Amino acid sequence: MRVALLPEVTAFLKRQHGHFIDGQPREGTGAERIEVINPSDDQPIATVATATSSDIEAAVASSLSAFNSSWRHTLPAQRAEVLYRLADLLEQHREALAQLETLQSGKLISLARNFEITTAAAFLRHYAGAATRITGETITPSIPSFGEERYTAFTRREPLGVVVGIVPWNFSIMIAVWKFASALATGCTAIIKSSEFTPLTMLRIAEIALDAGVPAGVLNVINGKGEAGSALISHQDVAKVSFTGSVPTGIAVGTQALQSRLTRFTLELGGKNAAGFLPDCPIDKIIDGIFESGFINQGQICAAAERFYVPQPLLDDVLTGIKQRLEQLQPGDPLDEQADYGPVANRAHLEKLNAAFAKARQEGDQVITGGHVLDRPGCYVAPTIIRAHSPNASLLHEETFGPVGTFIGYDTEQQLIEAMNAGPYGLSASLWTNNLSKALQLIPQINAGTLWVNMHTLLDPAVPFGGIKSSGMGREFGDEFINDYTELKSVLVRY
Numbered sequence: 001m002r003v004a005l006l007p008e009v010t011a012f013l014k015r016q017h018g019h020f021i022d023g024q025p026r027e028g029t030g031a032e033r034i035e036v037i038n039p040s041d042d043q044p045i046a047t048v049a050t051a052t053s054s055d056i057e058a059a060v061a062s063s064l065s066a067f068n069s070s071w072r073h074t075l076p077a078q079r080a081e082v083l084y085r086l087a088d089l090l091e092q093h094r095e096a097l098a099q100l101e102t103l104q105s106g107k108l109i110s111l112a113r114n115f116e117i118t119t120a121a122a123f124l125r126h127y128a129g130a131a132t133r134i135t136g137e138t139i140t141p142s143i144p145s146f147g148e149e150r151y152t153a154f155t156r157r158e159p160l161g162v163v164v165g166i167v168p169w170n171f172s173i174m175i176a177v178w179k180f181a182s183a184l185a186t187g188c189t190a191i192i193k194s195s196e197f198t199p200l201t202m203l204r205i206a207e208i209a210l211d212a213g214v215p216a217g218v219l220n221v222i223n224g225k226g227e228a229g230s231a232l233i234s235h236q237d238v239a240k241v242s243f244t245g246s247v248p249t250g251i252a253v254g255t256q257a258l259q260s261r262l263t264r265f266t267l268e269l270g271g272k273n274a275a276g277f278l279p280d281c282p283i284d285k286i287i288d289g290i291f292e293s294g295f296i297n298q299g300q301i302c303a304a305a306e307r308f309y310v311p312q313p314l315l316d317d318v319l320t321g322i323k324q325r326l327e328q329l330q331p332g333d334p335l336d337e338q339a340d341y342g343p344v345a346n347r348a349h350l351e352k353l354n355a356a357f358a359k360a361r362q363e364g365d366q367v368i369t370g371g372h373v374l375d376r377p378g379c380y381v382a383p384t385i386i387r388a389h390s391p392n393a394s395l396l397h398e399e400t401f402g403p404v405g406t407f408i409g410y411d412t413e414q415q416l417i418e419a420m421n422a423g424p425y426g427l428s429a430s431l432w433t434n435n436l437s438k439a440l441q442l443i444p445q446i447n448a449g450t451l452w453v454n455m456h457t458l459l460d461p462a463v464p465f466g467g468i469k470s471s472g473m474g475r476e477f478g479d480e481f482i483n484d485y486t487e488l489k490s491v492l493v494r495y
């Protein structure tokens, strides 16, 4: 049964959408608009304005003013209180936000409700708690004293200022929360630039944040394509950019930030994450593991596994098992609670996946199941399993960010380690075994920012997350993020 849209969602969709600046929805000053398309039927659901330079100027001026006049001076516990209230309100608005997210991204409604909103609230509460854990150090200097004087020194962590969060389309709420909650907890103000494919949810969340007590200007939202993000990065009053998205865009963002005024930046980028199954793994556990690692949200999870390494003698059985499992999935309208497989998030992404399938076939990979677009309206791509023709197959090295698992067998542990470490990325990886000693021996040898054992993709707010190699710079979550949103000031005192 398709979920009936709440009246507040229907009413929200009818509004003239633009940005959210200084505590108010703004229609924007330009004429250019972006159509927001529901990927489950290719139908437009709303339009949103593209930011002009005067919209950008207004957002940054509002954020800077809010930073200087109030937010940087609030007590940590006051900032925490506001973020805790926002977490509660997100949960109260769960259904409406989940419906909006499903409409704009194609995410299954169950995942939007029970994962995206629940997780976003959990992250908000984590960042709220961190607001009161921002500390410096005291240091006893060793410089000699020639008279009676003494010295002491201490460090302070001070908020950077206006932080721009640029986010992708796969989790439009949760990833934006990572950015703005980090900023608000540390005393920075935030401007979120949503993805042009999923611009609606943050506009609503900014309104809810106002109700939670986030003062006007502390959280602004700008819409538009890459140009809007780029204009924000080059603004002289922006102190930091926190970016999540693809590697090429991330490199452009980092380069521009450096060239602007050494603007601080952190990058959470793409990956080609590996899952390695050791010979002791039972076949049914391997099949469950592959499904969990690679196919939730149609594979559109940055940390999801896309490369699967299986002991050579098990490979045929594993491919047969996962093929059967994927062929049972029921594609449907993501607003239908019975559907267990939805569309990919937009048509451009579908075309990229189609091109990847064509390349794989051309190179000689074997398509075990899928490898095509589904014959129905909307952006549906069959869940796909590919057997790579060689370790050099493009699909073992190039991110698809879709429901595509590429498999190859291995013979020795050394081969497994080398294969998992191959390529430019290092966001995440997983090892699957019941042999704890073996897992502990292998953990230091696998190059990834996050390594799971017997699971994949679980993110916890208390556990730092970020990529190594080309998968990014910096860490989110834990208390690690604090260093990236604050500047360290050293104070030396003679007394």
Ligand code: NAD
Binding pocket: 166, 167, 168, 169, 170, 175, 193, 194, 195, 196, 224, 225, 226, 227, 228, 229, 230, 233, 244, 245, 246, 247, 249, 250, 252, 253, 268, 269, 270, 271, 301, 302, 303, 399, 401, 427, 467, 472
């Ligand atoms: P993308 O890089 O195309 O776009 C991301 C954001 O950057 C969008 O808001 C876009 O408008 C903006 N943008 C584009 N060009 C820009 C420019 N020159 N300057 C400033 N902003 C610009 O990525 P996408 O297609 O939206 O998302 C998919 C990618 O994101 C995948 O590679 C995926 O792995 C990655 N991702 C990474 C993580 C992580 O935590 N590491 C999480 C989710 C997604």
